[in-house]
Amino acid sequence: MPALAAVYDNIQQLPSTSYDFIIVGGGTGGSVVANRLSENPTFQVLLIEAGPTNEGVLNSMVPYLAGALQKTIYDWNYTTVPGVGLNNRTLDYPRGHILGGCSSHNNMFYTRGSKDDYDRWAQVTGDPGWSWEKLLPYILKNERWSPPSDGHDTQGDFDPSVHGFSGIMFTSLPSAPQPIDDMILEVTKEQPSEFPYLLDMNAGRPLGLGWYQGSIGNGTRSSSATAYLSSKFTTRRNLHVLLNTKVTKVHPITGSPAPLRFGLVETTANLLLTARREIILSAGPINTPHILMNSGIGDRNALTEIGIRSVLHLPSVGKNLTDQPIAGVSYSVSSNDTLDNLIMNKTLQAIALAQWKLTRTGPYADAGPNFIAWARLADNSSIVRQFGDPSAGPNTPHLELAPFSGSAFFLIPQPGHFVGIASVVVTPASRGSVTLNRLDPLGKPYIDLGYYKSEFDILAMREALKLSQRFFKATVWRKYIIEQVAPPANATSDAELDEYIRSFSFTTNHAVGTAAMSAKNSQYGVVDPDLRVKGTMGLRIVDASVMPYITSAHPQVPVYAISERASDLIKNLWN
Incomplete structure (x- = not known):
């Protein structure tokens, strides 16, 4: 079986214990780096993934079943610490424990963010290579735009001039119409000042309402594993993929002088x-700082307190965690034609799955909402005037709104028919952290999302809910909507909305920033602009943890861009 010769289920099967490059984590970033480095046949590359293969895992293939891998063997099954801003609630925090990482079980949103987001990276790192202009070729190198699986005409639904058609990861538009699609488009005509139609949210200025774009090809999830680690690539003689193997620490080579030379996993x-x-x-943004701290890389005082010998004092490790909170509104409706029929009916689910298996079409070929809206708070809003603007610039939204048909997100599935909007603060000012469990440092880390520690975020979410309510005030909804069910219809004051937000917000699972890059001689941060860990040789980080600021987007596209550029940085150095 030569096609599987380079994929190993356990460490005893490895043909060697020494490689040119060892990549820890076969997720969104690691899969890219493994693929690109192994393009050079003189490099011996080992990719280590803690979880099992993605091959044959149906719930990782079917877009509609995106969340079905949570709380299974394919999930790290993390939970957060009680959130002060969440009325001391804890949240499940799923992470991909599978080849492909989170790209194998996320909701497949293909969103790049704004050009300002990347230009801010370039500014704070002093490296123009992280700018929108310089990263866009890497974004296009990753992308292979494809028609939706039902083959319908998509002219006017996206801008082909801003997409890549010869890359490696599939992207597409929704293939299955939803009952509310026409009404959503009608809102852009009735309320163009707040919800202008946006031809393409990935052109660098995502402000307005446009069609959802997802990492889907031929009705199937396109992950870093399916794209970058298919058998076409794992048959390379110099690429070795080790599954079911958790890395706990990295070590410097004994006797190496400063800067420390790391070479042992x-x-x-x-x-x-x-x-x-x-x-x-x-x-990833949770496990990378976890490995660093267990290796003695982090805040010297904090590590010493729990009995870990400090190897390198980098206080920023695990700090700066940035994530985007989500809440939303929901309404009961007069129609019986909503996705609640599918959500509640196992017979319809079986029919939809059979259709997907046969033709890769139907409702199971899509991941969720068919549209996304993006909005900025006004520059003269009292929130911005009082707390400042955490966004990267004028092209950058503060809020993301995803209209959906059905009771998913905010209601336990129940009889009835509903419509709603998922509301996200995409440029939060709050920061959290990843720290070690003092009693069991190698056990599950403490994850503090930091939600609503900043007053800006609670006020911005309040505005997101009010904006969502105004969306459904359009006359096109007048005969469709019966009543508001979330937040409770009688929760009309700001204080009541704030209490709803703190009690019912949950997480987008978009943590970034826990090993942030900064300028070469900066006294904060974890990696230099070339992504090498400060004060070391032979140790580099390539994943969402290096983002100094979160993008106004879902993280997968920025991680792909980071990883493609990082691969070139590494190859150029060692070639």
């Missing part, structure tokens, strides 16, 4: 693997 079996050139941490 430790797994749960206490087995050591050697990286002759570089270790690349791509374990």
Whole structure:
């Protein structure tokens, strides 16, 4: 079976314990780096993934079943610490424990954010290579735009001039119409000042309402595993993929002078693997700082307190966690034609799954909403005047609104028919952290999302809910909507809305920033602009944790862009 020769289920099967590059984490970033480095046949590349393969995992293939991998063996099954801004609630925090990482079980939103987001990265790092202009070729290198699986005419639904058609990861528009699509488009005509029609949200200025774009091809999820680690690539003689193996620590080579030269990777079996050139941490915004701190890289005082010998004092490790809170509004409706029929009816689900298996079409070929709206708070709003503007610039939305048909998101599925909007603060001012469990440092980390620690965020979410309510005030909804069910219809004061937000917000699972990049000589941050860990040699980070600021987007596209550029940085250095 030569096609599987380079994929190993356990560490004992490895043909060697020494490689040029060892990449820790086979998620969104690590899969890209493994693929691109192994393009050079002289590099021996090992990719280590803690979870199992994605091959044959149906719930990772069917777009509609995106959330079905949570609380399974394909999830790290993390939970957050009680959130002060969430009325001390804890939240489930799913992370992909599967080849492809979170790209194998996210909601497949293909959103790049604004050009301002990337230009701010370039500014704070002092590296113009992180600007929108310089990263756009890498974004296009990643993308392979494809028609929706039902083949309908998409002219006027997107701008082909801003997309890539010869990349490696499929992207597409929705293939299955939803009952509320025409009404949503009617709102853009009735309320063009607040909800202008947006031809393409990925052109650098995502302000307005446009069609959802997803990492889907031929009605099937396109993940970093399916795109970058297909058998076409894993048959390379120099690419080795090790599954079911958790990395716990990285170590400097004994006797290496400053800066420390890292070259040893430790797994749960206490087995050591050697990286002759570089270790690349791509374990994600939770597990990357977890590995660093267990390796003695982090805040010296905090590590010493729990008995970990400090190897390198980098106080920023695990700090700056930035995530986007989500809440929303929901209404009962007079129609019996909503996605609640599918949500509640197992017979219809079986029919939809059979259709997907046969033709890759139907409701199971899509991931969720067919539209997304993006909005900015006014520059003269009292919120911005009082707390400042955490966004990257005038092209950048503060809020994301995703209209949906059905009771998903905010209601436990129940009899009836509903419509609603998922509301997200995409430029939060609050910050959280990842820290070690003092009693069991190698156990599950403490994840503090920091939601609503900043007053800006609670006020911005309040405005998001009010904007969503105004969306449904359009006359096109007049005979459709019966009554508001979330927030409760009698929750009309700001204080009542704030209480609803704190009691019912949950997470988008969009953590970034816990090993942030900063300028070369900066006294804060974890990696330099070339993504090498400050004060080290042979140790680099390539995942969402290096983002100094979150983008006004879902993180997967920025991570793909980071990873494509990082691969070139590494190849150019070692070639």
